[in-house]
Amino acid sequence: MAKPEASKEVRRKQLIDATIRAIGRFGYANATLTQVASEAGLSPGIVNFYFKSKEQLLVATLEQIADEYSTLWQSAINKGKVSPAAGLDAMIEADFHPSVCNFEKVSIWYAFWAEARSNSAYHEVVSRLEGDYLQQTETLCNRIIAEGGYQEIEGREIAVGLNAMIDGLWFDCLIDPKAFNRSEAKRVCRIYLASVFPAHFAGGRPSEGGPRRKLEGQNDGVFGNVSPAIDPDIQGRDAHRARLAVALRKRLEPVGKLKREALAAAVGVSVKTLESWLEGRGEPSSWQMGRLIPATDAQLWFEVYGLIHEEAQRLFEARLAQQQEQALRDRAALDALRAGKAIRGEHNDN
The missing domain is CATH 1.10.10.60 (Homeodomain-like)
Structure with missing residues (x-):
């Protein structure tokens, strides 16, 4: 049987x-x-x-790729048994795994995302997957925040930003699969995490982070004991909402070609919800952002998130310079210590 x-x-x-x-x-x-x-x-x-029917086949197809994707990233983080930083890094690896991030699979995802607004079966599967992924990402971010003592950071904001960034990079894979660089995409995500969780993603890789204690006699380095600051005009929910509002207004009548009703329908939201984005009172989820980009144009993603990439790069380079300066000071101190010991040795011999 x-x-x-x-x-x-x-x-x-x-x-x-x-x-x-x-x-x-x-x-x-x-x-x-x-x-x-x-x-x-x-x-x-x-x-x-x-x-x-064809519809039954399509639903089964969506359920299969959703299950495969969910199983991949859930097994990657080992159900919470790894450190939260390693968990986030494992999710990034899963998102850009060749079995997930390839032209065929990404084409499928964007096709189903676009149809989900008018198909309840698709909407149920996509919403469940989106919710589970965002919840897990937020949980890991909150664990890092608690562990590292990071201040003025909300786990949900970081999680939404990371998810939207991944969706945008998937879109790059869809638009130009031959030019898409999987390693570069993962590096961009890690630089973003390093900009907000420096003790956990030093050098763009996960590490066992936490509150850092200064050792006795340790020099503070070129920046003193203050880490390079995040520009509030670039990072944060208010800044994100403001950039989104400006970018959308450029594309909507009477300035642009799109009508509000048509754009809202394409994304699967009400005109009232779209209005809240235009006024900076609300923002789309990463799933909605994934549908908003193809409904407008790829440039929207760069206008909303491009500055965050530049800011992440600035912070990464500043912290790298700080570490290099500290290494030079430590080396100079060690050389001075060795020189002192040599002089004392000569004195004792005499």
Whole structure:
């Protein structure tokens, strides 16, 4: 009895994998059951035997890629058994894993995101996945904040920023897959985390961070004991909302070509919600941002998040300079100590 059931699951997965390839080649709207059957090397009638309709096949496809993605990042963080910094880093690795971040899979995600506003089955799967991911990211950020004693930082803000950044980098993969650099994308995310969690992502890599205690006699370095400050005009929720409002107003009538009603419908929100973004009173979730970008243009992402990248780079370079200065001072102190010991040794010999 188990053998036919196993064979059925294998065939279903074969058809779902073929659907992914068909959508990647022809697009969501143009992919047909005949094309799916061709990709799978099967007859069209076989598809109808396992799936009653194209819609049922598409829902199964979305559920499979959602389960695969969720399993990947949840296993990556080892269910909280690793440090929170290592957990966030593992999630970044999972997000840009070749099995997740490739042209076909990203095409699928953006297609389903776009359709979710009018399809309750898609919306349920996407919303659940989005919520679980954001909650886990926020939990890890809050653990780092508590562990490291970071002040004036909210875990949710950092989590939303990281998620939106990842969505934007996925969009780069979709627009120009040949030029997309997976390692560079991961580095950008780590630089962002290093700018807000310097003790945990020193040098752009996760570390066992925490409150740092100054050793006796240790020099404060070129910046004293004060870390390079985050520019409040760039980082923070208010600054993010302000940039988003300006960028959206440029694209909406009467200045731009888009109508508010059409844009709200494309993103899957009410006009009232869109108005709150334009007035700087609210902001889209990372999932909504992922749909807002293709509904407008890729430049929107750079206008909203480009300054954050530049600020993260500035902070990273400033902290690197601070560390290098400290290393030079420590080396000079060590050389002086060795010289002193040598002089005392000569004195004793005499």
